Amino acid sequence: AEDTTAVGIRSIERKIIDYAWEHGFVKPQPATVKTGKKVAVVGSGPSGLACAQQLARAGHDVTVFEKNDHIGGLLRFGIPDFKLPKSLIDRRMDQMEAEGITFRTSTLVADTDKLPAGVRCDATSVVSPKALLEEFDAIALCGGSETPRDLKAPGRELANIHFALEYLIGQNKEVNGGGKNPINVKGKHVVVIGGGDTGADCVGTANRQGAASVTQIEVMPKPPVEYDVLATWPEWPRIFRTYTSHEEGCERLFSLNTNEFVGKDGKVTAIKVSDCEFKGGKLVNKEGTEHELKADYVFLAMGFVHPLDAVLDGFGVARDARGNAAAVPDPDTASGFMTSVPKVFAAGDMRSGQSLVVRAMSEGRRCARAVDKYLMGMSLLPAC
Ligand SMILES: Cc1cc2nc3c(=O)[nH]c(=O)nc-3n(C[C@H](O)[C@H](O)[C@H](O)COP(=O)(O)OP(=O)(O)OC[C@H]3O[C@@H](n4cnc5c(N)ncnc54)[C@H](O)[C@@H]3O)c2cc1C
Incomplete structure (x- = not known):
């Protein structure tokens, strides 16, 4: 008999990507032309990772700073293994490393190492926002919304x-x-x-x-x-x-x-x-x-009330009414990711407030386009 059971699009997409990984179709895609521009991404959750990967593929030199001892943000340390096995993050990280991205874990970007109660920090070193602004051509703040209610x-x-x-x-x-x-x-x-x-x-x-x-x-x-x-x-x-x-x-x-x-x-x-x-x-x-x-x-x-003050205040970034990083509207990316501070961008929960993984990834990708356009005058990265 004909099987008329509905299949959700999510399941179909998942089957396709699982098959692709299993059969070795997902390969690193290093940039063929380098731009010589350096970008720092602060935070390695889904928004930071998505942003970093797009920027590296556009030819920029990307360094991801993460205060915890492993990459992944809430994917790694918030969402339990029974919902998301961590091997899925590891394989994506391997791919990103092969695309030339540098990961600096246990490194807090802030002016202070004093964080609110309940916020995890494994940092063994602290890098000041000033140092980052001096060393990099652009900075994407993807630090999530970590201050707990x-x-x-x-x-x-x-x-x-x-x-x-x-x-x-x-x-x-x-x-x-x-x-x-x-x-x-x-x-x-x-x-x-x-x-x-x-x-x-x-x-x-x-x-x-x-x-x-x-x-x-x-x-x-x-x-x-x-x-x-x-x-x-x-x-x-x-x-x-x-x-x-x-x-x-x-x-x-x-x-x-x-x-x-x-x-x-x-x-x-x-x-x-x-x-x-x-x-x-x-x-x-x-x-x-x-x-x-x-x-x-x-x-x-x-829930979480807003991002860490230590990051946003460290860069002097203006906030919106909810305490998130405010971004200058830009119709090109259907939101805008540049903050009040030149060459500093923000994406994911840090910009939009506490949300979902898919939204964080979408923000990271669109933010990458905004950064690329800022650095190069135009961008071929997708706007969605
Ligand atoms: C327990 C829990 C379960 C969830 N379950 C789901 C789910 O099932 N499905 C779903 O879609 N969403 C879920 N969410 C929401 C989802 O995880 C988040 O919306 C998403 O991870 C946000 O991504 P992000 O990259 O913006 O930030 P995050 O994932 O929070 O990553 C931010 C990273 O930045 C780092 N960082 C912050 N400040 C600094 C700094 N100054 N220097 C260096 N590093 C810094 C942090 O350590 C962290 O690793 C859940 C959230 C929680 C808390």
């Missing part, structure tokens, strides 16, 4: 309350032979605060470590289960999403506000929560609904 409720200082990435980075390191994750929740009750992707990754990781229970709570109401196309398109639909991590075991609670962390002997033991609602745009607790949820570990997965 905190929950400043009473009891926040108790032990075993962590930002999500502290937990996920430790686990990504452990899974890839980098030593034990200092946070282990085996046999413990875990509460994840924040109902998004990052929270789901904490749920999946806690279940893999053998947590006694995992509860994910969210301050927003439960989204609709059905996708109302007419009401939503072309915006990203806000619907109730269930990831495999949830299916593996997790209680999901909505419209819950955290009032307080409760502890004993300096360690968290529970959180006090209330049912809540939005009234006149303000979050209010419903009276008489406060209760406790058992919690030996709490992971804060409430």
Whole structure:
């Protein structure tokens, strides 16, 4: 019988590229003509890597600076292996090295090595923005949006309350032979605060470590289960999403506000929560609904507020209203990537705020075109 099952475009694209790698069709494409121009890319997440590869193929000398000890940004240290095996990053890195890109890991680009709590930094050396501006013809800032959103409720200082990435980075390191994750929740009750992707990754990781229970709570109401196309398109639909991590075991609670962390002997033991609602745009607790949820570990997965001040202030780059790097609009790249500082560009989460991998890659590629055009007066790199 004819098989009429639909196949998503994503699956078809993935099959094609997997086949290409397996059969050796994906090869380094070093530039045949060099321009003699030097470009620094700060940050090696998907935006930085995409930007660097395009620029190297256009003939520029590209150096990628990364403060952590491995290349990949959140692909490497945020997203768990059960969603993205790290061998996929390694093979792309090998290709990029063969195309002439230099990677300088464990190198922080900033005027200070003091970063906010919860931000990972393996740097053993610090390079100042001034030095970079002197040495390079152009600089692309692709440092992501790393300042985590905190929950400043009473009891926040108790032990075993962590930002999500502290937990996920430790686990990504452990899974890839980098030593034990200092946070282990085996046999413990875990509460994840924040109902998004990052929270789901904490749920999946806690279940893999053998947590006694995992509860994910969210301050927003439960989204609709059905996708109302007419009401939503072309915006990203806000619907109730269930990831495999949830299916593996997790209680999901909505419209819950955290009032307080409760502890004993300096360690968290529970959180006090209330049912809540939005009234006149303000979050209010419903009276008489406060209760406790058992919690030996709490992971804060409430997103990221803006990029690191150390990078943007170091270069003196102007910000937009959300604290991201503001870019000068340019219709050629359907956004604009040049910042307020001449020859300094920005892309990915650092420019657009916390987003998705595909968007970061698209930003990196378009930013590369803007940099190439700035250096050469024109560019043959794609504008999308
Ligand atoms: C836990 C988690 C799970 C996610 N899951 C998904 C998912 O499943 N699908 C999806 O599409 N998106 C997902 N996202 C979002 C996605 O990972 C990001 O949108 C994307 O990685 C952004 O790419 P980027 O290159 O802009 O920044 P990043 O990936 O954040 O990379 C920035 C890099 O810059 C480095 N850096 C920063 N400042 C400096 C400096 N001063 N000097 C040197 N290096 C510096 C950082 O160390 C980092 O390596 C997830 C995010 C998180 C946190």
